[in-house]
Amino acid sequence: MGVRLANVAKSFASFRAIRDVSMDIPTGSFAVFVGPSGCGKSTLLRMIAGLEETSGGQIFIDGREVTAVEPADRGVAMVFQNYALYPHLTVFENMAFSLRLARRPKAEVAERVGEAARILQLEEHLEKKPSQLSGGQRQRVAIGRAIVRQPKVFLFDEPLSNLDAELRVQMRLELTRLHRKLGATMIYVTHDQVEAMTLADRIFVLKAGVLQQAGAPLELYDEPENRFVAGFIGSPSMNFLPATVVGRAPEGAVVAVEGSEHRFVARMAKPLPEGHAVEIGIRPEHLAIGEGGLPVTVEVAEELGDISYLYTRTASGRELIVQRQGSRERLDGRAVAVSAAAQNVLVFDKEGKRLR
Known part of the structure; x- marks a missing residue:
């Protein structure tokens, strides 16, 4: 009751x-x-x-x-x-x-x-x-x-x-x-x-x-x-990037991030037309540093022991927070690239509604 x-x-x-x-x-x-x-x-x-x-x-x-x-x-x-x-x-x-x-x-x-x-x-x-x-x-x-x-x-x-x-x-x-x-x-x-x-x-x-x-x-x-819930729940909060749909992959939509040639594949069941403006959301722990990702510059690194938070910025000026675990490598001021698996990339429309 x-x-x-x-x-x-x-x-x-x-x-x-x-x-x-x-x-x-x-x-x-x-x-x-x-x-x-x-x-x-x-x-x-x-x-x-x-x-x-x-x-x-x-x-x-x-x-x-x-x-x-x-x-x-x-x-x-x-x-x-x-x-x-x-x-x-x-x-x-x-x-x-x-x-x-x-x-x-x-x-x-x-x-x-x-x-x-x-x-x-x-x-x-x-x-x-x-x-x-x-x-x-x-x-x-x-x-x-x-x-x-x-x-x-x-x-x-x-x-x-x-x-x-x-x-x-x-x-x-x-x-x-x-x-x-x-x-x-x-x-x-x-x-x-x-x-x-x-x-x-x-x-x-x-x-x-x-x-x-x-x-x-x-x-x-x-x-x-929706985008509000995605950004409110979670600490640090989810990263958001404006993007455009440029194609389709088996896992979902292929999206190009604003101001970059990098492509993310986002988990989606329904196809979206090419040229459709969206916003993608990725949690800090789902961003991995490696080759071939979205180029970013590490501005500040917070070292908390086993976990560190990297505050980075894209070429277009967007801030991204990256969570790393178990690494003691200092990356302050360095240029790195970040990527994410398709199942961890969420898509939102311009009104903030989740697209699936």
Whole structure:
């Protein structure tokens, strides 16, 4: 059952923040809404929580329509970016607050808080105030406050953005473990596609209030539906080059890169007419240095140990990022040639739609 949205829309005066979004999030899944700032992902999450009214469409949780239901009656719990802990209360009191407000029996409160503290490894911190905790511990308290409510759906609104890089990696692992322990439906909002790839079993990519593509992380990585998804998912992002179709090969289309005589073969089932203007996309790890490829000049090399990133430029001025693994050869300032196998060259039309 999980969460289902049917043609959900949201407008603020004349501004359309969410445009007829439909999606199905299965029970027990970890879904991530991802996209650039202002794409509508947090607005969509707040609509599911009931903190924003819809301008159109329907929202279902566990098969029940909740579009007009009050937030407290939807069976959801939300974890915010800023923790929102009460500084004068202990960890125990913060986690127990909603249960005490609901006048739950003391024994039940103690049992639920104790279980949440055990899951989140907060047992030794229950008598501390938030000011005595690290950022990661405070975020765990905020998550614990959601757990004790035993919601049907957990909603996370960029909960790790205030943490430093090391803590974010640690908390990503903890959230993954928590999801496996609880088996609950979780919906997570982030602008960080690395978080999306590592946490989700299903990603929903948004742009300007429109759902661009939904699918498993590697499905979006390998088979993006459009140029936006191809460029947004993956770090470093996909390389793009303007090109023209000049022929046909058994594997697909033969394309000439702008400003070069080099030809790439691109994976395509449907033939394209010669002279057709397209854009090709190739991920950094799929570009190989060797003879007979597209000539480029290495401007900067980032050496990260086993992996290095070469920032190169074509004769026409286009930047290409090349990922190398296992090589320690310094190539700064050198002219090299890069090529890619046909199955790793994607084709997009001038509107950014993937051509197959």
